[in-house]
Amino acid sequence: MKKGIALFLALMMMFSLVGCGAEAPAEEPAEAPAEEPAEAPAEEAAYKIGVMTGTVSQGEEEFRAAENMKEKYGDMIVLSTYPDRFMQEQETTITNMMAMASDPDVKAIVMVQAVPGAAAAIGRVREMRDDILFVLGVPGEDPDVIAEYGDVIIQTNDLARGSQIAQQAKDMGAEVLVHYSFPRHMSYEMLAARRDLMKEEAEKIGLVWVEQDAPDPTGDAGVPGTQQFIMEDLPRKVEEYGVNTAFFGTNCSMMEPMIRQTVETGAIFPVQCCPSPYHALPAALGIAVPEDKAGDLDYILSEIDSKVDEAGMDGRVASWSVPVNMMYVEAGVDYAIEYLEGNTNGKADAEVLTTIMERVADGEIVLGNYGNYDHYFLYLGAAVEF
Template sequence: MKKTISLLVVILLMTTLMTGCTKQTTTTDKEVKEVADYKIGVVTPTLSTSEDEFRAADQMAKKYPDIVKHITLPENFSTEIETGLSQITSLADDPKMKAIIVISGQAGLLPALQKVEEKRPEIITMTAPIWDDPALMSKYVDINLDTDWVRRGITIAQKAHEIGDKTMIHYSFPTHLAKEVISQRKDAMEKTCKELGMQWVEVVTPDPQTGNGTGPMLQFLREDIPRQIAKYGPDTNIFGTNCPMYDVIIDEAFKLKYTVVEQCCPTPLQAYPTVLGLQISEADAWNFSKVNSMISEKAAAAGMTGRLGGWQVPATVFMPQFAVELAKKVIEDPSFNYKDVNKLNQFAKEVMGSEVSFSKFKAKADSPELDNYFVMIMKTILY
């Protein structure tokens, strides 16, 4: 009888414990579901206007189908500005919307985010990036993200010096040099080269924006680069400010063995696949790890290991995806201090697997830092 009672007590106790465990698990699942019961609106150009940004956002919508709502701006935004602005503000009509991220390398989008701020101030607004006035963006947008184009002038020169280059050749043309960010990057690159004891060479090419397109510019590069390398030797890094230049710059690098630390828009998809004849399937087109490995194999076969480089993913892919992850983090963990650039760097490494360096943006060298406007560079990879 005692054995029977004891057995009953054990069974009752086990049942109670199991029931308690089941309740705890159910509650936890419910809490997780409640935490994720929100929306993040992501706005990008269309696929034909900006493939990288569109596909990056599309991937995040597929990764978080219950959270991310991806919409696109009109195909011809410049003639349909009001439509684009109303599309952005309409996202705030959803009561579950907790963050709106606008991604478009153009100006004119800030008024929509100002309206969101007025209508739903609790919504986290982000740009990744847009190109309106930085001071106003900092005032009306919670978090602004962009690439640090100027600081790259310093880091490219430093990396070239690190791998043994003695000369830096900078190719550009008048309409590009008239742009402040390109001019500032050039000045930073020249200053750094001189501080490191590197020879600085500046070459002006035919202007593709005022002449007969890219043809004369590319022909000039094809003829001038061999002359420059004959003069300065292969321990020379070449940097051009225009994307089409790199079909020639990288092709000639394989022949003349000079270095290309980074392209103007550093990505494994710029020039490398075309010049190297990489056979990249549609399924692997966005497998950047695989594409980088393919480039490294070609570099090794040509005796160019460690002389060509770039970023492991394009900034136009990194930025939209990181923005979504950051929005999720800020929503789910309000204690996360996104204004601490060290925390941003660590978070980027955790969620994106990318080594980046954020800093707070300054419009000019003597301007104050904008506390919520962050610009980044990615660690250079060498093939």
């Protein structure tokens, strides 16, 4: 299973490099007692925090989140990016991280996504400095390898989502749960394991389980073929099983047509394959985001809620309350502040990290561990129903 998890995490990192969001809302620095986590430090902080993300073309959510941390904390935040072709240009990733670490005031580096090359870059930095805290989100290398380099590592707990998705569908009134995928995805051990856990939980709580093959978007028909199939098949499923049918798909290209048809037919949409209010929901619901509201999470959530209500779908569309990659950037920076201010119990303090992440998510979360590592955290987000 550990080998499967390692393969899945690496594959999911590759799938997740799609920009789904924009600039997150900035907050004004606030004076706060040191013991309160996730607040701005004193104005003249004796340290800096480096933040490395993908470019806006490859990972807009985390890129904008990094910009917001810069706006919130000012010169204390040092920004950098890894190259779009990170697999072929790992030396550039190393060079960029070394450049941040060359500033002796940089005492922590937050990297989201921790793409291949992160371990080598951290290794090079540690050859010249051992005083930097590394907070890594969405690791793209073998978990047992990256665990040797990161001080705090955060990854979405995709396996545990299996039972969570089934229960979410049930809570929203579903009687049937349809799982769309294709053989290539089901050949991935962890995607198959998540499907099996979803099926097991669905049957346990009384949902009718329906498994439906769809065209692979990498096949001859491409993404259009996959999307056309969802557009045509979902209404057939609703006609067959009724409006209390919930739909889940394993591929990002399925999400927009799935949401559109769910709303059109009055069915149930419990969550995206990659949970985020920005992922497919605004496009599927026809939400035009003004430039001054780009990345304003409260605005997006409010607009989604309004559109869902207008469609008479109150309580039948859901997602997670915050985009995970934006969460990892913001929580990573705030955790680094707490560590550098001396407010954590060692480098990996699960209690402090949970408090910060729950504040960012504005709700309860579940934080577990990968394997026997007490610094490698698996995150299960909080659902929000519209």
